[in-house]
Amino acid sequence: MRHALITGAAQRLGRAAALDLARAGWGIVVHYRDSGEAANALLAEIAKQGGHAVSVRADLNDKAERHALITHATQKAGAPIIALVNCAAMFEHDTIDTLTGETLERHIALNAFTPSLLAREFAEALPEGARGSVVNFLDFKLASPYPDHFSYTLSKYALAGATELLARALAPRVRVNAIAPGYVLPAPGQADADYQRLHADTPLNYGPTPEDVAHAVRFLLENPAVTGQTIYVDAGRRFRSHERDMGFM
Template identity: 45%
Template sequence: MSSPARPRTVLVTGSARRLGRDMALALARAGWQVAVHYRDSHEEALQTVAACAQLSGDSAAFDADFFDEESVRALVPRVIAHFGHVDAVVNNASLFEHDDVQSFSYVALEAHLRSNTGAPILLAQALHAHLNERAAAGEELAHGAVVNVLDQKLWNQNPDFLSYTLSKAALEAANTVLALALAPRVRVVGVAPGLTLTSHMLSQERFEQLHAMSPLGRSSSSEDVAAAVCFALENRAMTGTTLLVDGGQHLQRFERDFSMM
């Protein structure tokens, strides 16, 4: 009699709150054990863990500072130590601070590249090494996936958030490089939302107006983005490509970032 299948484990970065939390909950509903990464949001991370555990049976929180390379490199081994294995990484955590050509600095660029580009690459590297070890130990189905959360603004650029945009453009390029370098063990897929959640920079009324500015009359909801992440993790034929989940906003031309409109 065959033994029951082992639950799959996914690390979702920046999943204590907002969009990352919604992704974590959607994956837990789909049966994944969720490793909830956070930097400062400890209490919110514990709340997300509790909600995920009710859905999938196991979840745990892991703090890591993505500006610190050693902290990033230690994250996947810590997840493995808790769950015994990890099968996928969703790179959602992101630094999003405003600068433009006039205010650009090396300091701003380096901070965004460390958090938004370097950390996702290191986590993909660690997942690949772990799966190779499992394959060497005789596990036939030692395959996994990485989902990199991008941004529709890469296909619809404007002058705002220069360092952020450059860091996400580098991650989109890494999507292709990683898909080639880590195949066949690891698939790499991008998911690029449009305007999804409001922030302190937008009133609710203005957010709703901007959210409707798309060919479909609505941009992405957190449920739309989470569904795309789940699909990307499940579809074994997808790698080296990006799903734009934005109601078609990338097809239009915006002179400013939504938060500045």
């Protein structure tokens, strides 16, 4: 059985990716920090559908815990980890007017620096002769930026650059790609009516789902000929110009 570690897997898009990969026969290591109950619920759901999953807790802002994550995940899985999905992220609102060095540093640390280090440590832990794959989570707004969530957006630009650099640096043993989801889930605190109004307002008149994103993740993990690529799973929303984040519209 192939095993994948998914950071931030207990909720939202990480959860969708875990369920999809488990259905496809992957063993899943569910990483979480504070969402222990959600992680346990996910393990139970995967087991119910006949899959295999274990969980591992780590605070990715803690250097020691981050450094030990790949080792702990391998121990919990009882087998080498051959896929890493970097889904955990920080998402706090700021603008250029409210930007602080501390806020920017925290976003860069978790959203770009940590995935890069985990990719390196993942590659170092691969058994001799094994091939691995990494998928990073970006955001469709990189192709159509607006000034909300300034620090978050800047950190995702950094991760987009890191994705291509890692694809070059870790070849041929590790492929590195990225997913840029569109408006897939409601923003925290967003009214359902507002979400439904905006969700399918795309060139395809279709609102992408978490399952659409998960299928793209699996494609990138399993296709041996693709590296250094970003797939936008946004139903073309990046072709629309927005002055503000969807959560404020």
